[in-house]
Amino acid sequence: MHEMSLSQSMLEIIQEQAAIDGFRSVKVVRLEIGTLSCVEPEALGFCFDSVTRGTVAEGATLDITKVPGHAWCWSCSRVVDIERHGDPCPDCSGYQMQMRTGDEMKIKELEVA
Ligand SMILES: [Zn+2]
Numbered sequence: 001m002h003e004m005s006l007s008q009s010m011l012e013i014i015q016e017q018a019a020i021d022g023f024r025s026v027k028v029v030r031l032e033i034g035t036l037s038c039v040e041p042e043a044l045g046f047c048f049d050s051v052t053r054g055t056v057a058e059g060a061t062l063d064i065t066k067v068p069g070h071a072w073c074w075s076c077s078r079v080v081d082i083e084r085h086g087d088p089c090p091d092c093s094g095y096q097m098q099m100r101t102g103d104e105m106k107i108k109e110l111e112v113a
Helices: 002-021 041-051
Strands: 026-034 061-067 069-073 078-082 097-101 105-112
Touching (some): 002 026, 002 105, 026 041, 041 061, 078 097
Parallel strands (some): 026 061
Antiparallel strands (some): 026 105, 069 078, 069 097
């Protein structure tokens, strides 16, 4: 499952950070998820709970912010926001689009104890 491998890599990042900063538990993990990533926040929360059991991140809450994807529109010659793969340009309704970002997930901040 996609969410399961994401949860595992999040846990690895958190554990590396715990080793550097020396915190003992994580309360909140603030995440940014691109709207093009097809990540289900609920499924991610569920997987995260199960992979973090017995670790510093056990019981941490996920605070997820969805960020729109960006694409370059050749007709408008500028970067526009799009919600889904295959969507037309919101300005000119054209399909001459080149994806820039939107399918990434990153940890913005950890609230630790
Ligand atoms: Zn356009």
